[in-house]
Amino acid sequence: MNSQPAKPSFTAKQGQYLAFIHAYTQVIGRSPAEADMQRHFRVTPPSVHQMVLALEHHGLISRQPGRPRSITLRVSPEILPPLIPQPFNSSVQR
Numbered sequence: 001m002n003s004q005p006a007k008p009s010f011t012a013k014q015g016q017y018l019a020f021i022h023a024y025t026q027v028i029g030r031s032p033a034e035a036d037m038q039r040h041f042r043v044t045p046p047s048v049h050q051m052v053l054a055l056e057h058h059g060l061i062s063r064q065p066g067r068p069r070s071i072t073l074r075v076s077p078e079i080l081p082p083l084i085p086q087p088f089n090s091s092v093q094r
Contacts, residue, residue: 019083030066
């Protein structure tokens with residue numbers, strides 16, 4: 001019998017979203033809005049929404065319909081990858 005823990009069942013990109021949700025919740029004290037994820041990952045609102053739906057469909061998060069900032073992780077934080085910082089694009093000319 002193999003006693004190794006099961007590997008996480010999410011993609012690298014999904015792992016980054018899960019890590020962001022966890023980190024944001026730890027620092028801010030509430031779950032992020034989709035707009036927060038959009039700013040962090042620099043993607044469009046539909047891209048974030050599709051990711052949230054996919055995470056929920058795969059049972060990685062849960063949400064309460066009609067309630068903003070209700071995302072809850074359904075995976076152990078110990079299996080999440082480190083959150084990779086996103087590059088900062090400054091509009092200031094050098």
